[in-house]
Amino acid sequence: MLKNFKEKLSTNYKINNSILCIGLDPDLNLMPVSDITKFNKIIIDSTKNFACAYKPNLSFYEALGSLGIKALENTIDYIRQTAPDKLIIGDGKRGDIGSTNEKYVEAFFEYWGFDAITVNPFAGQDSFEPFIKYKDKGIFLWCKSSNPKSEEFQNKKIIHKDKTIKFYEWIALRANKWNKHNNIALIVGATYPKELKEIRNIAPELPILIPGIGAQSGNIKKVIDSSVNTNSPNILISASRSILYASKNKLDYAMKSHKAAKILNDQINSHIEQLKK
Numbered sequence: 001m002l003k004n005f006k007e008k009l010s011t012n013y014k015i016n017n018s019i020l021c022i023g024l025d026p027d028l029n030l031m032p033v034s035d036i037t038k039f040n041k042i043i044i045d046s047t048k049n050f051a052c053a054y055k056p057n058l059s060f061y062e063a064l065g066s067l068g069i070k071a072l073e074n075t076i077d078y079i080r081q082t083a084p085d086k087l088i089i090g091d092g093k094r095g096d097i098g099s100t101n102e103k104y105v106e107a108f109f110e111y112w113g114f115d116a117i118t119v120n121p122f123a124g125q126d127s128f129e130p131f132i133k134y135k136d137k138g139i140f141l142w143c144k145s146s147n148p149k150s151e152e153f154q155n156k157k158i159i160h161k162d163k164t165i166k167f168y169e170w171i172a173l174r175a176n177k178w179n180k181h182n183n184i185a186l187i188v189g190a191t192y193p194k195e196l197k198e199i200r201n202i203a204p205e206l207p208i209l210i211p212g213i214g215a216q217s218g219n220i221k222k223v224i225d226s227s228v229n230t231n232s233p234n235i236l237i238s239a240s241r242s243i244l245y246a247s248k249n250k251l252d253y254a255m256k257s258h259k260a261a262k263i264l265n266d267q268i269n270s271h272i273e274q275l276k277k
Contacts, residue, residue, distance in 0.1 A: 005116065005138040005183035008087075009207055010232055015085050016052040019233045019272075020265045021209065023091070023240030024056040024075060028064075030241070032250035036064070036071035041078050043244060046258040050265035053087035053115075053236055054079055076112060087115040089209070089236075093142055095120035095127035105130045109137055116140060118187060118209070121171060122153075125178065135181040138207070143175070143199060144168040146189025146212035168195060172202040185209060190223045190237070197226035204229060211238040213264070220264075224271040237268055 013019060024043065026036045033039050044054065056075060061068035079088055090112060094104045108117045109131070116138030119128040131139050144154055154168045165173075168188075175184050186203060188196045190212035200208065210223055220237070227235050243264070247256035 004135045004181055005185075006207065007182070008115070008136060009138065009234075009236075012052050012085070012087055013233055017269070018050055018052040018265050019236055020051045020261065020268060021053040021055050021087075021089065021236040021238040022047055022051045022243055022261065023211070023238055024054050025060045025240045025244065026071070027060060027245075030245045030248065032248050032253045036061075036068065037074040037078075040071070040075040042254045043257055044075075044079060044083060046254045047243060047261035048083040048086065050261040051086060053089055054083075055089040055091050055238060055240075057240075058090065058092040072112075076114075080113075087138075088113075089116045089118065089138070089140070090114035091118045093118045093120045095123055097123060097126045101127065101130045105134075109134055116185070118142065121174075125174075132178065132181055132183065135183055137183060138185050139183055140185045140187050140207075140209045141171060141175055143171045143186040144188045144192055144195050146191045150189070150192075169198060169202055172199045172206075175206055176203055179206060187211070188227075190219070193219065193222035193226045196223065200227045200229075205234070207234050207236065209236045209238060211240075213237050213239045213242070220267055221271050224268070224275060228272060228275055233272060237264075239264055 024040055026039055028034065031039050056072055061072040076088060079086055090108050108114050118140045121127055121141045128139055144150065156167045157164050158167060158170055160170060172186060175186055178184050185207035186199060187209045188199050190210045208227055213220060243257050243260045246260040247253040
């Protein structure tokens, strides 16, 4: 019986020989078919040999109302049935206080049964405290995002112990303290490898979810050099559009997604092996 999410993640790496997380972000404007459930099932079937996790971004489902929510439910059920060794991360970047947070916990962990969630920590510890008590669930705190304007808030300088640090560094420092159950993790965009390295130095033991590879042009080698602990990868590299929409042709999108996931996973594993030498 695994004691906490960190152990769960470590076991998952070994089973799948992968740290690739595939974002399931169905966009009707890009999909080669109009049925979200069908599309997601084919993507899962085509990529499950190369991934260790799937990450549905809830906005893509909520935007379609009840039909989207039903597709999300179908997708989660399908992963559980056909790829039970994969983690499912609910990407909603939730974070509130009081009774609202209790309902988020109930939705993400009790109803949907996600293995992990993404949380916005900018309201302080209140914004995710109710989640932490679920020791076998991962809490990914939004630390440094991949968008160009993230520096407006996340790079603001503050004073900590008579030293000037950036706000994203402060979040990483606090995350170490909050990690009493070994289930706190961070989110850092692949487009900021320098900042990623700074955060890894502050939080060497925390898992990091790294979006921005692929369509956002994050560099795999720089990401791995900046973040991998050679004793254990301890990261999840997330890609969405570059895999989901490797082809917009309904006749070959399964094959192209399969190929894109394999190539990316092989590249990731190759860079990790080189780092160990």
